Amino acid sequence: MILNFWIISQIIGVAIVLLLSIYAAVQGVRILLRWRYGSASEEQLELEKRTYLVSTLMQYALAFQMLSLLLFVATADYLASFIRGAMCAFGSLNANSYGFTTLWVKILTIFFYASWLAVNYLDSKAEDYPLVRQKYALLLLLLPILIVDAYLEVRYFAAISPNVITSCCGSALRSVENPYGFVALRFPARLAMLIFFASYALALLLLYAKLHRERRSLALACGVMSLAAFAVSILAMFTFLSPYFNVVLFGLPTQHRCPFEVLREPAVGYPLYALLFAGGIAGVLVAVVEPLRAKPSLRDNVSALQRQLAKLALIGFGGFLAVSLVFMLIFYTMVGTIFYH
């Protein structure tokens, strides 16, 4: 099943990300081992130049990894037409045990990349390179995750088998499916709704407070709540939120609770998820950079960055919530209730 345009390009993308990251890691090890801050040797000068290379490589890798996530979902959606019983990306990701694992790992790597880049940004702002060791050690931690990501992805694609017409056994193997859709997660919808709105209220409140107050516990709480809100949003898309989009955009029955369907309307779907990711990542980074305050040369920069991140997270989460509410409202005018469960 590997010989398919989409799959080949997906693998090209992953290979490039891996290549860039490995190259960056090799440079990182070199810097890690030889770094002598304060030395005026030629080698130190060369290493300082190389820090530029590593940060550029990592920026590219992050951008490509984001694209790769996008393409992965698009590929899965495309593959749905080959896979028996699959209607959209959900079905194809569910086709074997690697699909969803790959997706989660990909999302995780994006959080990692973003964290690394935030640390890198702060480090480059300071005159004395205070974080060189931590930074490059972190880089080495990232590498195994990327390798796992690439491995899972190749395994996933390798395990997919296209179903060419297989005569009568083909129809015999086909099970009687639910004709309308599926409920992916058996989770009480109203409870999910409650958790969703509660966590959003809390996350937005904390992030707003962070704009005005500098407190260690507050920053950490922001990170935790942002991660929670991000996770809860995904849960929500699986349980109660997606039907609002699916009904309004495509007129699908409310039983069809698929978080990928909305991507079939790219003008809505991609910005929606972009907002969610912006919110989640920026929010988590608020907490990630907090410990760096310990370095005196970074303190002011950390505060400034945190404020910006908190703002971005507010925009992201706020935007996601706003778009969701708009669709709930339209749904309400169409159906007469938002409690369709």
Place this chain on the structure above:
Amino acid sequence: MSLEKHRNLLDYAVSFLLRRKGKNFATVLVFTLVVFTLASVVMMMGSLKQEARETLSLAPDITVQKIIAGRQGLVPLEYATAIEEIRGVSRVEPRIWGYYYDAEEDATYTIIGVESLTGLPFEVRGNLSESAVIVGEAIAREKRLRIGDRLILRDHRGEYVKFRVVGIFSSRSALQSADIIVMPRSEARKFFGIPKEYSNDLAVYVANPAELSNIAIKISQKLPDARVLTKQQIRETYDAIFGWRSGVFLAAILGAILAFAILVWDRASGLTAEEKKEIGILKALGWSTGDVLEMRTFEGVVLALNSYLAGVLLAYLHVFYLGAPLLKPVLLGWSTLYPEFELMPAVTFEDLILIFVISVVPFLAAIVVPSWRASTIDPDEAMRGI
């Protein structure tokens, strides 16, 4: 983090590019060509898939064929009655159809026998009386047929049979109708020499689509020598074939993409003395390594985006206005059998990302290290021309 600074760097990058038109022209040309090729394949694939889907949306829910000694044979009409007895089947239609090779035009047509003109998957005008045919647009064009003209075909015994063209039809999806000749069922039966108690296959219609697979199973249990194809299975097969074809194509040009990346790497690494000097002066004027690196990155991005847009645009024109003359022979194995047809524009957002990832991403990855190298030149060395 003022935006103004980045904007100025971008401005400078563009002027840097424009001052070296000659050097960059070759890169842009090759890059555009790469994007063009990839985009043409992706767009054509998308369009064909769309077309196949539209065709299939009109196909019967279940097609039943009879297999004799592993090959397809004629279906006895009693099979139709047996299938009709299955609960949930709304209609069974024995179909008479087949392929006809026209030696004169070196093309293969599909002849379909119909009982009446209603319920055909395309719009047909005219009255279908005896020895009358309705032909697809492409056949009419190729054979210069007009309504009222005579069409002479050789039947299964090698005898020439005269038909009168009473109508020409077209449909939005050209693949569906381009090569089709519709004639009365009895005529088609006679033409192909199919005995009265047989048909080519059976089209089964099911009242409730949810029961489709169940009914398919029941048919194959009841008629063990029948091959039962559901609409879904046919669609999957089509998709797999299109995916596979274009995959082979991509695998074949993968080498070209790699070569392109190496070319880009090489060109980006080989700075001219003049370029070196310019970078040296910039650094002496107070630009940091980061600034020069950003400028060089912008250069690559501007180059890449322009080539990407140009390539995609050209591919769109190539595929949907010109009908993909360069690709048809590769991707359409059956194109020699098919009369001309036009491709419907069908480009999705995902297609554009796909093209971006295969062309722009390798390019950008190839220029990272050379850009960094260029930006870390020491100003004194650069200006002294070492």
